[in-house]
Structure formats: C-alpha cells, structure tokens
Amino acid sequence: MSWLRALKETARSGMKVERTRLEPLIALRATAGLALVVGLSLAFLGPGSAASSAFGAFQAAIVTFQRSWRPRPVLALVAGVTLAVSTFLGYLVGASHTAAFLALLAVWTFAAGLLWAAGPTAGIIASGNVAIMLVTVTLPTSVGQAAGHAALIAAGGVVQALLIVLFPVRPWGAQRDALADALAAEADYARRLRQDPGAPFDPAPLMAARAAARVTPRQARRRPAELHGARGLAERIRPVLALLADPSVGAPAEGPARDRVRALLAAAATVLDAAARAIRHGTPVELPGPALAVLKSPGDRELLTGPAGRAAHRLASLLDDVVETAEPGSGRTARVEESMLRPTLPALVPLVVRAVRAELRPGSPILRHAWRVTAVACAGYLVGEALPFGHGYWAPMASVMVMRPDFGQTYSRAVARFGGTLVGVGLATAVVQLAAPGQYLSGALAVLCAGLMYVLMRTGYAVAQVCVSAYVVFLLGMGGVRWDQTVPDRVGLTLVGGLLAMAGYALYPAWETPRLRTRLADRLVADGRYAAAVLRQYADPEPDRAGVRAALLAARDARVAWQEADARAAGEPVRHRGLSRVAAADAAHALAAFTRTAMLLESHTPVLPAGGAPAPVAGVPAAPGVPPAAAPPVTAGAAALAEAVEAATARGAKAVRERRVPEFAEVRAALPACAEGPFRTAGELLAAALEELTEALRH
Structure with missing residues (x-):
C-alpha cells in the first residue's frame, strides 16, 4: 500500500463514527461522580482545586469504560491514585528546573510506553497519567498546594469507585456480554454450517469468554450461578456442530439425512440464541416449541447413523446442559479452577515486571514504541515552549494521547484528535461568546460535555474528542481563563503534537x-x-x-x-x-x-462405552490374552x-x-x-x- 493510500485509509478510519450499543446509565453514574467532585471543590476550595479534582474523577471514569475484566472500582482507584502520584512528583521536579522536569517526563513517558506490554488497559492508564500530568503540574504554586491537588485528584478516583460500589449498574455486565457473545457466535456458526459444512469459525468470542471467566478469589464467591459452566459447554458444542455438518465423517451431502442435519443445526442455533439472551439479561431461558420438537424428535435413529448419529445425540445432551446452566439461580457449584483465578493487584506486580522485561529486547515493537513516544513527547515539550503560544504542554499531551504501538491507530487517532479538537473548540467557543457563562455555569457545562463523552465514547475517537475539547474549554473557563487565551493555543499545539506523533512513527516505525x-x-x-x-x-x-x-x-x-x-x-x-x-x-x-x-x-x-470396557476399534487386533471387548x-x-x-x-x-x-x-x-x-x-x-x-x- 502506498503512503498516500495509507494516509487516506487512516484518516477515514479516524473520523469514522461507529453504531454501537450505548450505556447511558453507566455514563450517568460517571457524570454524577464528576459533578459531585467539581461542585464540592468549587464551592469550598475554589476553581483551581475544582480543576484538579475534575481531572482525577474524569480520568478514573474513562478507565472504567475500557475493555478490562478487572473490577471497575479497582480500575477507578488505580487511575486516580497513579495520576495523583504523577502530578505530585511532576510538580516537585518541574517547580525547580525545566531540564529536571524534561528528564522526569522522559522517564515517565518511557515507563508508560513499556506498560503496553501488560495490556491495553495498563497502557491507556499510564499514557493518560503522563498527558494529564503535563496540565496539572501547572495548577499549584507551592509544595503544599501540590500535595493538596494530588489529594484531590486521588479523591476524584475514590468518589468514582464508591459510586460504582454503591450504585451498581448491570453488575457482571461485561462477563455476561462476553459469555453471551460466545454462545451467539456458536449459534451463528450453526446457521452457517447449514449452507456451508466447511464454514470457518473465529474463536475470538470463546477466547474473550475465557478471559472474562478468570476471576479474583473474592469475585469467585460472588459470581452469579448462570456464569458457571456455560463457556465450557460452548467449547464442547463447537466440534460437535462441525462433526454433525461435515459430509466426510457425518451425514451425506444430500438426502433426507442432510435435511435432518440442517434442521438440527437450525434448532441448535435457536436454543443457543435463547441461552445467550437469558445470560445477557439475567432472565429465564425462553425456548421456542418448534426447536425443542426438532431436538427431541426420535428421527435421528433412523436417518443418522455412525458418527453423525452420535453427534446428534451428543448435541441434544449438551444443549440441555446449556439451558440448565443459563437459568438464573441454577444452583450450580461455584468451584473455580486454580488456573482460572485472576491474580490480585499485589500479585500482579511481578507479572507486569516480567512482561515488561520480556520486551526489553531488540526488535520489540513495545520497546520501539517506548523510545518513540519518549522522543516525541520531549520534542513536543521543547517545541511547545519555544512557540509563541501559551500552554505549550498541549503539544506533548496530544502526542502522548494519540501514539500507539502500531501505525494504523497512531495515524487515525492523530487525524481524529485534530478534527475533534477543531469542532469541539469551535462549538465551545460559540457557547462562551453567546452565553458568557460564569464560574458555576462553566463548571456545569464542563460536566455536561464530559457526560456526553462518556455516553458516546465507543462511537469513535473523533466524537469523543469533540466532547473532550469542549470540556477543557469550559473547565479552564471555570478558572477564569478567557477562551481567546486557550483556543488558538489548543488548536495550533494539537496540530503540532499530532504531526510530531505521525513523523515519529514514520522515522522510527515498528512495521508488522x-x-x-x-x-x-x-x-x-x-x-x-x-x-x-x-x-x-x-x-x-x-x-x-x-x-x-x-x-x-x-x-x-x-x-x-x-x-x-x-x-x-x-x-x-x-x-x-x-x-x-x-x-x-x-x-x-x-x-x-x-x-x-x-x-x-x-x-x-x-x-469408553457406558459399561466401562473400552470399545474395540475396527482393524486393530486385540492384545494376546485379552478378550476383544477389553x-x-x-x-x-x-x-x-x-x-x-x-x-x-x-x-x-x-x-x-x-x-x-x-x-x-x-x-x-x-x-x-x-x-x-x-x-x-x-x-x-x-x-x-x-x-x-x-x-x-x-x-
């Protein structure tokens, strides 16, 4: 692919708006947490403290929307506390000397780049901490104030975590969705096998369900009964479906037996879809009568023989188990295998260290990303300070937020960030010009923009950036900063940061x-x-x-x-x-x-057959002195x-x-x-x- 075409494709991808299922109640809870933190801080501590606490609550809420199987309160706490530590250390170093802060920025950014080895959630938290640190270190004016701002940032994360605990919205929803998606994928596979016995199957939904089934010891004691066992059954159903449909070992390609197989596959798909809906919503399984009639029909004995007949019988048995498991309160035991226990946070630290150490080798794309984002962030900081704008931190902040270990995401996010910033800043500026909001109204508008971002986050990065850009304009306006002091800086330096990120990848790539x-x-x-x-x-x-x-x-x-x-x-x-x-x-x-x-x-x-003796295999003679049945x-x-x-x-x-x-x-x-x-x-x-x-x- 040529560079011109690659740029066009990444730009189109970055500006694409996805149609996806929204989560308004979760977004409302996150917005309420942000509003609570901003309102109390603004009323009792002033706009500067409100801005700090807003960053903590804002970042903590964003992290809880990431695709992670960790408990959401834990993610919120980790995001808030680590951002508070980053901000405090950044101020201690940055208040003394610019060169010292640049060195800290390099070390912090390099570590954040390496943390992508531990997974996307860890990388997103670390990158967000570096980006927001660049802003928050400019707010306090003394060490005492820096400690206070750090405490408020951590408090924002604590508030979001408490709200998740006190007002749970669809608990175990991510695990329910993963398991339901796996069963739905099996249902789709069964339907495709009716027309194409060699249809491919993507195991990604089953792998996601397995990842979701890993729980901490505390979660294992609280997990709903219907989330036990169905994943293992789905794993066992898939080869049975393939065996039943395959004409080389199953039913013939045409004829009454093939028609029977198609009917069984359609009924299996219906049952699996019903189980998926029940697990997703926590409701009883509703099975259509025609599907049950097909599965319980004795016609298999006459039409399907050999491997196909055994597969049909096995399929009916497995589907019965799926339906029983999917029923809420089925009373199944909650025993969890040792291999399916997720390590606690303290136990996770050595695993993360081991994963990072494994990437410290020549040719590692994670290591190249760490060096690349460090160089770009430092260069962006120096360029931002040298340009005749204020708020020079916008350039490295934009670079850190858009850079990812692969080419496509880096370039598409750079385009989306600039486009979203341009639109968001323009809309927010128009509101400021027309309404001239005061301190409290600016805070309310900032919270509203954050709420819109939480609702629309999964529709695309460009849409999220529109809301984030407006949020920042109103948040800074809450502190008394005029729009004409931030808008030109934000737009110009975001463009600089995005261009630096794109140039950094082009000069030091990690091509796949x-x-x-x-x-x-x-x-x-x-x-x-x-x-x-x-x-x-x-x-x-x-x-x-x-x-x-x-x-x-x-x-x-x-x-x-x-x-x-x-x-x-x-x-x-x-x-x-x-x-x-x-x-x-x-x-x-x-x-x-x-x-x-x-x-x-x-x-x-x-x-082994039901009696316990091994079944004889055609063409294999019995061992000397051993009866054929054994x-x-x-x-x-x-x-x-x-x-x-x-x-x-x-x-x-x-x-x-x-x-x-x-x-x-x-x-x-x-x-x-x-x-x-x-x-x-x-x-x-x-x-x-x-x-x-x-x-x-x-x-």
Whole structure:
C-alpha cells in the first residue's frame, strides 16, 4: 500500500463514527461522580482545586469504560491514585528546573510506553497519567498546594469507585456480554454450517469468554450461578456442530439425512440464541416449541447413523446442559479452577515486571514504541515552549494521547484528535461568546460535555474528542481563563503534537509486515502441536485431555496473533517482504482447514462405552490374552502420524522463517500405516491442508 493510500485509509478510519450499543446509565453514574467532585471543590476550595479534582474523577471514569475484566472500582482507584502520584512528583521536579522536569517526563513517558506490554488497559492508564500530568503540574504554586491537588485528584478516583460500589449498574455486565457473545457466535456458526459444512469459525468470542471467566478469589464467591459452566459447554458444542455438518465423517451431502442435519443445526442455533439472551439479561431461558420438537424428535435413529448419529445425540445432551446452566439461580457449584483465578493487584506486580522485561529486547515493537513516544513527547515539550503560544504542554499531551504501538491507530487517532479538537473548540467557543457563562455555569457545562463523552465514547475517537475539547474549554473557563487565551493555543499545539506523533512513527516505525512470516511460523507450530496432541489420543489408552486442551488454547492464541498482525499489516505503507497478500490469505486458509480437521478428530476421539470396557476399534487386533471387548481404543498408525505431523510442522515453521518453501512429505508417507475409515480420511485431509500451505508459499 502506498503512503498516500495509507494516509487516506487512516484518516477515514479516524473520523469514522461507529453504531454501537450505548450505556447511558453507566455514563450517568460517571457524570454524577464528576459533578459531585467539581461542585464540592468549587464551592469550598475554589476553581483551581475544582480543576484538579475534575481531572482525577474524569480520568478514573474513562478507565472504567475500557475493555478490562478487572473490577471497575479497582480500575477507578488505580487511575486516580497513579495520576495523583504523577502530578505530585511532576510538580516537585518541574517547580525547580525545566531540564529536571524534561528528564522526569522522559522517564515517565518511557515507563508508560513499556506498560503496553501488560495490556491495553495498563497502557491507556499510564499514557493518560503522563498527558494529564503535563496540565496539572501547572495548577499549584507551592509544595503544599501540590500535595493538596494530588489529594484531590486521588479523591476524584475514590468518589468514582464508591459510586460504582454503591450504585451498581448491570453488575457482571461485561462477563455476561462476553459469555453471551460466545454462545451467539456458536449459534451463528450453526446457521452457517447449514449452507456451508466447511464454514470457518473465529474463536475470538470463546477466547474473550475465557478471559472474562478468570476471576479474583473474592469475585469467585460472588459470581452469579448462570456464569458457571456455560463457556465450557460452548467449547464442547463447537466440534460437535462441525462433526454433525461435515459430509466426510457425518451425514451425506444430500438426502433426507442432510435435511435432518440442517434442521438440527437450525434448532441448535435457536436454543443457543435463547441461552445467550437469558445470560445477557439475567432472565429465564425462553425456548421456542418448534426447536425443542426438532431436538427431541426420535428421527435421528433412523436417518443418522455412525458418527453423525452420535453427534446428534451428543448435541441434544449438551444443549440441555446449556439451558440448565443459563437459568438464573441454577444452583450450580461455584468451584473455580486454580488456573482460572485472576491474580490480585499485589500479585500482579511481578507479572507486569516480567512482561515488561520480556520486551526489553531488540526488535520489540513495545520497546520501539517506548523510545518513540519518549522522543516525541520531549520534542513536543521543547517545541511547545519555544512557540509563541501559551500552554505549550498541549503539544506533548496530544502526542502522548494519540501514539500507539502500531501505525494504523497512531495515524487515525492523530487525524481524529485534530478534527475533534477543531469542532469541539469551535462549538465551545460559540457557547462562551453567546452565553458568557460564569464560574458555576462553566463548571456545569464542563460536566455536561464530559457526560456526553462518556455516553458516546465507543462511537469513535473523533466524537469523543469533540466532547473532550469542549470540556477543557469550559473547565479552564471555570478558572477564569478567557477562551481567546486557550483556543488558538489548543488548536495550533494539537496540530503540532499530532504531526510530531505521525513523523515519529514514520522515522522510527515498528512495521508488522516484515514480521508476518514469523507470525505464520508461530501459528504453524502451534497448530501442529495441537493436531499431534489430538492424534496421540488415538494411540494412547489413557489420553492426555489436559495436554490437548493446553495445545488448543495455544493454537487459538497463535491464530489470533496472526489475524491481528495481518490486519495491521494490511494498512501499512510497506511493500511485502517475502509474503504477499495473496500468499498470506491462502496460507491462512490452509491452516484453518488443518486445524478444523484436527478439531473434527478431537470430537470423534474413541471413548469408553457406558459399561466401562473400552470399545474395540475396527482393524486393530486385540492384545494376546485379552478378550476383544477389553481391547484398548488404539488406532493403527496414530502414533506415527502424530510424530510425523509435529516434526513436519516444526521443520516447516523453520523454513517459513528462513523464507524457504516448507515441505511436508513425511505426513503423507505416514498415512499408509493408518487404519482405514474416518481416521485415515482425516489424516489425508491433514496432509492435503499442509500441501495447500506449501503451494500458497510458492507464490
């Protein structure tokens, strides 16, 4: 993609307004907290203190809208306290010497850039602290006042946290939405399988539901019963749906059996949607009668036999469990596995340190972002001080707020911030000119603008910036600063800060395009390990279910990492380096087919019959002296095929990284030893998918 086209795409993305579900009650609560803090501070402490407390409450509320599974009161407290510490230290250093403050700004900004390694929420909190610190350090005039302002900022965060505790709005709403989205994604998958038995499935909703299911020990004791178990059931339903729809191991592609499968898939989608609605809103499950009639019909015994019949029976059983789990107050136990416990804040500190330390290596995009944002923030501070404007901190503030570790977000946010600032400042200036608001009316207008921002935050960064810009104009007007003293400075320096951010990324980029081959190789290794783990279940009388589960999660992580990298690379003004867009798309399609076959194999793993004795497997002789009914469910050739798949994908990944074409001949060579039947068919599909990957990378 050329630079001109990339700039057009990022500008269009930055100014785009999304249609999304609003949360007016949560926005109203955040606005009430801000109004309470500003009103009390203005009445008893004066406009300067009101501005400080407003920044704390404003930032704390913004953080609670981020996509994080941490309790919202904790996020508000962390945002308020860390901003208070940043402000106090900034004033102590900045009051003595400009060079000392510049050094502190460099250290603080570099640390904020590295904190993106701990996740987007940590990066947003840290970046916001640096940006607001640049403003708040100019408010106090003594060390005592600086301590008072810091205390008020922290108090703003405390007030927002208390309001969340005292007036909960849709508690566990984020977790409910994540679980409901996972079930809805399964429902959509079932509908698409009716027309396309090989339809792809994006595991992102299931991964989000798993992340949402991680809770602190305190949360584990309070979590609603309907949020227990449904995610695990959704995980188990997905391969059953695929097995039922696949004509190679399930029902024939045409005929009465296929019609029965389509009816079952439609009924499953209806039930899953009903369970999703019940979980999302905390209401009883309402199941349509026709869907229940299809699932309870005995027609499967006549039309569906073999793997398809077993899959239909298993699907009905799993859907019954989903409905039972989704009922409010179902009484399910609240036991939480150790691996699903989220660390407390003190326990999180060493994990964050470890994540940051892992990024201190050459080539790390997080480290490059930290150096880049530090250099741009310091340069913006010096430029702002040198220009004949007042309030020179607007330039570095704009730079810090728009810069992100990737190209697309940095450029789109820079455009959106300038456009939103221009509109917001213009509207606020018109109001000031027409109404000439006093101290209290300016405060009320500032709170109103903040409330609009909370409501519209998720519609787009440009819309949010319109509200934020008007908020700042009214907030400074509350302190007696005339609009003509801030508006030209704000617009001009925001433009300077945005241009510096864009130039910084262009001069010191962290392009994703050259790393696509590495991401593809990582995905190939993870997918190969998952497929090998599934194949070993057919070779071991005591299969390692936990190992298969761990390999599946690793494969999903690698797939999502690849998809995110591919999406970022698509908007970069960089020519491909060894992996064209067509080759990347074809390679992703081949790996999707590979993992889908492995998933079908996992859903069709031999199991013990109800009596406890292992089921005999066709083509596998019983061990000497052992009755045929007790023969272990071992499939001939499974162990050799598993070893061939794992070794071939590991060597293939090495070839991909070295820009060579991978070869997977040993997988095809291991197939003749495999038992005939569905297992042999699946093995051939695995080999064909790897051969498709080879052809994709020849171009």
